[in-house]
Amino acid sequence: MSLELRNVGWSAGFKKIIEDVSLSVKPGEFLGLIGPNGSGKTSMMSVLSGIRPPSTGQAFLDGKEMKKVGRRNLARQIGFVEQQADTIDRITVREAVSLGRTPYLSLLTPWSTNDDRIIEDALIAVDMAEMKDRIWHTLSGGEKQRVHIARALAQEPTYLLLDEPTNHLDIRHQLGLLELVRRLQLTVVAALHDLNHAAMFCDRIAMMDKGRLIAIGRPADILTPENLRDVFGVRASVDADDQGRCAIRFHTSITTLADIKEGRVA
Template sequence: MTLELRNVGWSVGFRKIVREVSLRVEPGEFLGVIGPNGSGKTSMMSVLAGIRAPSDGVALLDDQPMGKVGRRNLARRIGFVEQQADTIDRITVREAVSLGRTPYLSLLSPWSGMDDEIVANALESVAMGGMADRIWHTLSGGEKQRVHIARALAQQPDYLLLDEPTNHLDIRHQLGLLELVHDLPVTVVAALHDLNHAALFCDRIAMMDGGRLIAIGTPADILTSKNLRDVFGVEADVETASNGRCHIRYRVGGALDMDVETKKGRVA
């Protein structure tokens, strides 16, 4: 069971957004993806999820190019929760999660009791079983994110990919959501904005800048004062605990002015 990018690039017109990224996701891990705004995280995640085809290189699922896997099979293997995913439809929580079963349905395989059970289990996994009959628009931001994750889990994927899942949530719901995801029995890849969250929950961290993957390793290896200064333009002290986890303490007045050439390297 493998998910991998080999020398992947992705472009819009003549503009390179992702450049020569090689990355292999290890089974069972929680891999965090970090980088400044415009570093290419979202675009890289979309390629990794099979949503976008690479302009260069190849994205592989079990050593097979994703273009040959087929959309239905990709949707069964990879669950992708995008930033600020929403719906304008007046649907219930149960109906929203039921959409995750779409890759398994056909004229020969209609909805069954097994699908009901899978949806119910997905809702219970994110502690939303008691809200199955609630209307989508009555939910809070944190509740909606849990439903999006339940929808992805209803796909019964091997990989769960999350693009900045804690955006717009208060700190309690941020921590609760990441704790929930961390304990799920799937391989997780999450683009994260908060570096201390990455340090706390991730087994490995991939750091991006200017569309490139510039480093990958344990939180203690990646979240160094030098990397934070060079990539994020901030001065910070990093404390490493005996268990290998680390905590970042930002210095007041420690934001640096990035030079002009560095700013030019940022991509959408």
């Protein structure tokens, strides 16, 4: 089982957003996607999820080109939680999660007790079962994110893709959400803004810059002071262990790209 990009590019009009990206996601891993704003992370997630077909190159799901898989089958295998997913409908938590069963329903396959069980299991997995009758608009940001993940779990996916899942959450909910995701028995790809979160929770990290994938590997191998300086324009110290995990300590002095280019920083 694999999710793979081969020499993928994606353009918006005449502007190249992603260029020549090759990436293979390992079964069962938590892969973090990092990079500065505008580096192409969200576009990469859309291509990986099958929402956007590549402009060049190929995207594969379990060895088959995604464009030949079909939308319904893609939705059964890939659960995608976008950054700004919301609704204006007055629906309950359970109704929101039940939308994840849509790829499995048809005139010949109506709703069943099995669908009820799957919804309940998804709610339990994200610790929202006791809130299933709450109205969507009464939830906090952290609770809404948990419901989004439950909806994705209701799809019974092999792959869970998350685009900036901790945006607008306080630190407690950020850590709780990522710990929840790490416990799931799924292959996870998450675009993350906080580099220390990537270091704490990810098995591997893919670093992007200007639409290109420039490095991929264990957190300690990717989150080096040199990479942080060259890609993010920040000065930092990194404490790494022998398991490939690390913690970043940022320095308060500001580094500009001009400083880097002119060799004014170490």
